[in-house]
Amino acid sequence: MALTFKPIASCRDSQPFAECCGIDLSTELSSEDINTLKVGLLKHGLLLFREQSALTPKQEVAFNEAFGWHDPHQNEFLFGFGAPSTEHRVSGGAQMPAFPQVSVLGNVMLEDYYGLQNLQLSPVLGFTFSAWHADGLHDMHAGMPELTTMYNPVGWQTDSGGETYFTSGVMAMERMDPDIADELRCCVAVYMRSPNDEFPDESRRIDSGPSYMVDDGTRRIGFGLNPQDASAGLREFQLTHEHAVGGGQHRCVRRHPVTGQESLYVTPGKVVYLLDAKSGDIRHDIEQTVDILSQALLPSVTSDVRYEHQWREGDFVAWLNTLVLHSASDPAGIGGKRLMHRVRLSTPKRAPASSV
Numbered sequence: 158m159a160l161t162f163k164p165i166a167s168c169r170d171s172q173p174f175a176e177c178c179g180i181d182l183s184t185e186l187s188s189e190d191i192n193t194l195k196v197g198l199l200k201h202g203l204l205l206f207r208e209q210s211a212l213t214p215k216q217e218v219a220f221n222e223a224f225g226w227h228d229p230h231q232n233e234f235l236f237g238f239g240a241p242s243t244e245h246r247v248s249g250g251a252q253m254p255a256f257p258q259v260s261v262l263g264n265v266m267l268e269d270y271y272g273l274q275n276l277q278l279s280p281v282l283g284f285t286f287s288a289w290h291a292d293g294l295h296d297m298h299a300g301m302p303e304l305t306t307m308y309n310p311v312g313w314q315t316d317s318g319g320e321t322y323f324t325s326g327v328m329a330m331e332r333m334d335p336d337i338a339d340e341l342r343c344c345v346a347v348y349m350r351s352p353n354d355e356f357p358d359e360s361r362r363i364d365s366g367p368s369y370m371v372d373d374g375t376r377r378i379g380f381g382l383n384p385q386d387a388s389a390g391l392r393e394f395q396l397t398h399e400h401a402v403g404g405g406q407h408r409c410v411r412r413h414p415v416t417g418q419e420s421l422y423v424t425p426g427k428v429v430y431l432l433d434a435k436s437g438d439i440r441h442d443i444e445q446t447v448d449i450l451s452q453a454l455l456p457s458v459t460s461d462v463r464y465e466h467q468w469r470e471g472d473f474v475a476w477l478n479t480l481v482l483h484s485a486s487d488p489a490g491i492g493g494k495r496l497m498h499r500v501r502l503s504t505p506k507r508a509p510a511s512s513v
């Protein structure tokens with residue numbers, strides 16, 4: 158059967174994402190297949206592959222390396238990628254000892270799973286905390302991952318919940334108010350340092366993911382006391398410019414070097430302020446930044462517009478972080494067991510990816 162793409166039914170009118178049919182990713186991919194998949198990823202931003210029942214961790218890594226976007230010299234797979242502290246590995250998850258590129262996420266106790274033994278997985282973050290992002294944006298300065306893949310292995314079907322939300326950053330540029338789009342084209346996002354373990358005042362440290370978000374995950378109203386419990390309330394905490402010292406920076410709108418498409422490329426929950434891209438002066442301060450980013454993203458992320466992927470056993474989803482934003486749903490909605498694999502490899506480190 159030939160490799161084909163078709164719209165994903167539940168979001169066919171609102172997102173460019175596609176289901177890819179006629180390919181078994183557990184077999185060796187031909188260079189022709191890889192080229193077709195690469196064109197499909199660049200065109201659609203996200204590809205869904207159903208019934209990939211026999212995929213091994215080695216093959217997941219091979220898929221991520223097939224397109225030439227990764228850094229072949231990467232040998233550390235800490236996430237956040239640029240984290241100065243080794244404490245921050247995989248939030249609530251683990252890396253497979255034999256394949257550290259593959260993170261295992263979920264809520265189950267693993268007695269012996271690909272070398273992970275007696276390990277309790279714990280889902281963290283989600284829609285209320287952290288919300289919309291592209292992988293690596295807020296905690297890396299360079300080498301941000303072009304591609305992320307997630308896989309729901311057979312035998313690990315969640316009863317309910319646990320959806321991953323996606324929206325096209327390209328279409329977000331078209332959906333937002335044109336004046337806001339013009340404004341963001343002039344702006345550089347400045348992120349809070351993540352993690353900021355060395356922040357001198359302990360009460361002002363921010364864990365890597367506790368921004369408390371409302372308005373469909375677009376607007377930060379504070380920092381949660383407990384990132385696993387939305388009802389736990391907010392910390393008394395005032396974000397200041399100081400929290401952005403040492404944080405990442407990049408343009409809010411990115412033009413993809415291959416497709417030429419403009420994409421909204423920002424993680425609103427972690428931005429402290431916006432700079433003028435030409436002068437380097439502050440163009441929008443902390444409060445204003447929260448509002449403008451929320452206004453930019455909101456038309457693209459409401460439940461009628463976003464794609465809510467409900468995971469089935471054997472689902473493999475691959476997306477380009479440069480063209481697509483995503484969010485976990487709230488872990489409190491997960492019914493039953495959940496176990497997922499995730500791979501995201503750094504791109505070769507160059508100058509900060511700040512050019513439009």
Ligand SMILES: [Fe+2]
Pocket residue numbers: 290291292483
């Ligand atoms: Fe992510």
